[in-house]
Amino acid sequence: MFKQKRQNRIPVSTKDTFCIPFNIHQKARNGYKVSENPVKPAIEFTATYEEALEKLRSYNIAGWRDYGKGNTQSARKAVGWVNLDDAKRLLDGSDDTKRVALYESLTDVVD
Secondary structure (H helix, E strand, O other): OHHHHHOOEEEEEOHHHOOOEOOHHHOEOOEEOEEEOOOOOOOOOEOOHHHHHHHHHHOOOEEEEEOOOOOOOEEEEEEEEEEHHHHHHHHHOOOHHHHHHHHHHOOOEEO
8 A cells, every 4th residue: 555655756754854855875885774664773784775665665654774974874764755856856955944845845745
């Protein structure tokens, strides 16, 4: 059921984590860490972005680790699922406050 509603959509993190969509830059050396939220340290890595996204689409409340730049990581929790164009628009924004405002203005968001 979740997969069907979320087909061709990308999860977006909470307003507290600045509404950043799941993206290819959140990969650790070993792959992507995704699971039902919260993401536990013992969860195994998923090798590719496409596989990780498919897993996220099947979870009730999707969660992932953002490994970003350097040696840092942060936990993410999906608050909504946006279409591919809106995900790209969100990723193009570098100002966190504006990104949150853009997410709040989107009308085509799936739970």
